[in-house]
Amino acid sequence: MTSLTQAAPTTARTGQPVRGRRLARFTPYGLIGPAVIAFAAVLGYPLVRLVWLSVQDFGPRSLFTGEAPFVGLGNFSRVLGDADFWHVLLRTLIVSVGCVVSMMVLGFLLASLLRLVSNWARVMLSVCLVLIWAMPMVSASMIWRWLFEPQYGVLNWVITQLHVFGDFSAHDWFSSPGQALFLIIVLIVWKGLPFIALTLYAAMGQIPDDLYEASALDGAGRWSTARHVTLPILGPVLAVLVLLEVIWSVNSFTPFWVLTQGGPDGGTTTLGVYSYLEAFTRNDYGGGAAIAIVTVVLLAVLAVLYVRRLIASGEVTA
Template sequence: MAMTDKRHRPPARGAARRAAPAGRRRASATRPRLLPWAMIAPAVLALLLVQGYPLVRLLVLATQAFGPRSLFTGQADFVGVDNFTAIFTDPDFRAVLLRTVVFTALCVALLMVLGFLLSHLLIGVSPWARLLTTVCLVLVWAMPMVAATLVWQWMYQPQYGVANWLLTEVRVFGDLTAYDWFSHPVPALGLIVLLTVWKGLPFVALTLFAARGQIPESLYEAARLDGAGTLQTFRHLTVPILRPVLAILTVLEVVWSVNSFTPIWVLTQGGPDGATTTLGVYAYVTAFSRNDYGSGAAVAVVTVLILAVFATAYVRRTATRAERGDAA
């Protein structure tokens, strides 16, 4: 009887006290995991409202035959993927896509190279020269794109353009007084690239200058003591440390270059004969010049998908290389 009573005796108070907080510990363990989501929930909700709805509405519009009649009636027939099929079978779209890739590659390459050189210059010059250069860069960056484009248009205007007069006075390229830069495809696209690079260079240069200033000089001193030259230091020290910043800048500049509209439209309106038309201009012309809003929306959707795929692949590749470098 004594053995039976001992076997069926209820647990002691200490054991019950130890078992009771287990549920509370599990609940408290889930709170830290939910706290970050709760903190970013307002921002996510705002993004869904501000950006999510327009994207959904754009996708719906891309599947409709939305024309001038639909603007008054508010009704449009559902056509599925017909708009996408139309733009993919359009020879102009393939030419525009290739031109956009070339334009974006030129802009991003020039921006990153010149931005690196300019940021290195800002580090090496005296404080007053650095201040003067920074002020000039900020003024260029702060200038509205329309105003900057008009200035470039006046600079390269035939007969009265200061660039034509200056190149004529140099007497290397001949008489360019009456030369119309925007009537020839290659010079027109080249000027648009230069304008885009000139306008976007301050952001890249100042960002790289700020990031470069966070690298301790002791690392460079140690590299020089080990016998590393300028190129070796740049390749094995500066670039690996600045890789996250370079990835963000590259993605941003690619997105901004692909969506570039104002300089192209103000200078050439996509001409001559569509030779400077990129995806942004092509979507605008398709929607508002041809009054085919469904196809214009389809071009915009394709542009968003291309940029999303590029950004995701590039960032994942950069993160993978960074992890391998950290592991090494």
């Protein structure tokens, strides 16, 4: 009898860690559960509706009758068989690569500069970066439009006053696809640069100073230190930033629409603009939805391959 009463507390005590471990196993799911539910509620239905719309022949007639015949993969076959789609896809890839490479290089240099300047200069520069990042893209695009306006643009006036490149008083920057695309890329880089710079600056602050001191004792210069110390340690952060910027660059819509609406002659049309034009200009809502689904699939495949490559190389652990 005495042995049984003594064994009961022992069993209870040993059971508590087991229940604690079981509870700890489900704690992460409980923490991310509300975010997953909110994400599914906000984006779940639109995504399902978009998928369903992409397999329907939904045109202007469907808006009045409510009838949209099921066409299966017909919209996808038509979109992928269109030569314009592949031109737009190539242009989107070129824009994305240009934006991401520019932002990563300039962001790293700007983050390094933040570590070298004095405290007051760092604060002022950080405030300017945050203000740029906080500005809505629509407002930034409108300001960009005014800066490069042919008749009253500030840039044209400055270039004309320099008397170096001739008279630019009536030069229309957005009449040439090459110039318009370049200006849009510059705008996207300018708008996204603060996020990259401030994130890398915060990550650089976590690198121990001992590593830099050891590198200096070995006689390494700034470039060697950045190459062999800073960049390897920042590898996981850089990997996440590259992936995010690729997604954001491909999905960029506002600067293209506000500045050129995909023109001139479709020279600045990217996948986001192409999907919008297909749906709301040509009234082919099924085709526009198919283009959007193709964009999502391409980004998902790219993200999976990119992450798997990073895991295989050891830069990011699973």
